[in-house]
Every structure is written in C-alpha cells, then in structure tokens.
Amino acid sequence: MSLPIYLIGARGCGKTTVGKALSQALGYAFNDTDHYLQLTTQRSVAEIVASEGWDSFRARETESLRAVTAPNTVIATGGGMVLAEVNCRFMREHGQVIWLNAPSEVLADRLEHQPEAAQRPTLTGRPIAEEMGDILRERAHLYRQTAHHEVNAMQSPDRVVEHILQSLSLARAS
C-alpha cells in the first residue's frame, strides 16, 4: 500500500491531464476533487458557485479532498485547494504533494485556448491573463510551502510525469 499523491497548482497547470497519465504510469487509481463534486452533486463547478457562492464551494472542496483520499491513488485537486490551511495540512499528512509550477503567461495561454467555463468560472471578473497573474501572486507561496516536490509544468505531460516519478523515487531512496 502506498500513500496517495496529490497534485496542486494553479488553474491550467495540468493537474487533471498529468494526474490521469501519472496514475496509469504507476498503476494507481485516479481521482479529481472537482470531478468528485460534479458526480456527487450532478452540478458543474460554475453551477455550484452560481447557486451557493464560492465559500460554499470551498467547504464542499474540503469534503471532497477527504472523500477521494485513498492509498494507491493519484488525486488532482482544484487550483484553490491550498487556500484553506486545513487542506494543506491534510494533504501533507496523508500523502506526497507535488506542485506543478508554470508562469502565469503560460497558464493564461492554455486557458484562453481551452477555457472550460463550466469548470473555471471567473474568480475576479478580470481578463484571464490579469487574473492568472493575481492568482499566482496570491497563491504561489501556498503551493510552495504545501508541496513536498515542485515540478516544471511547462513540459509535455509525459515529461512532467517522468519528472514526478524521478522526484518520488529520489525521495524514497534518500
């Protein structure tokens, strides 16, 4: 039995995409806190936020994190998971936490091409490039201090997976 692996980072860094590939490489299960919420509420992130507000979404997100935590599982979290200290502590205590890091310009570029508005309702009402800059300024230190390992998320998903595997095996060997 191995501890779960949590992927953290800002919107668009590839948590969901890389998480699926990483779970296949390891032969682990895959889960995603936003997918879990969609499945259990039958509503998208945007619908939950529109009807209940962000605070309620954040409370549901904390519950999802606990619900999807299991051994031998890769867990893609939502970009705002680190906003609650209780979530950060929970992830560090229950598994290995990996930060997929990329500059705000790269993230904004990805999201402009693939906005997925139902998954990512605006956080600030500002244009995406400005919003991503704001988000990273607010959260970079939270991602950094919560993660056991930081991986460059500007590479192809396969390379990101390779680097995560390297970080984890180095950690096990030391």
Ligand SMILES: Nc1ncnc2c1ncn2[C@@H]1O[C@H](COP(=O)(O)OP(=O)(O)O)[C@@H](O)[C@H]1O
């Ligand atoms: N390493 C990558 N290189 C290029 N594009 C990527 C990469 N990872 C994800 N993407 C693209 O960026 C967008 C957001 O990816 P996603 O996995 O949903 O990110 P997150 O779950 O972190 O918000 C998708 O369109 C996805 O295809």
Ligand SMILES: O=C(O)C1=C[C@@H](OP(=O)(O)O)[C@@H](O)[C@H](O)C1
């Ligand atoms: O950054 C955020 O606050 C959010 C990121 C989204 O997840 P992804 O990071 O998977 O896009 C989703 O949880 C929600 O829209 C809030």
Ligand SMILES: [Mg+2]
């Ligand atoms: Mg995601």
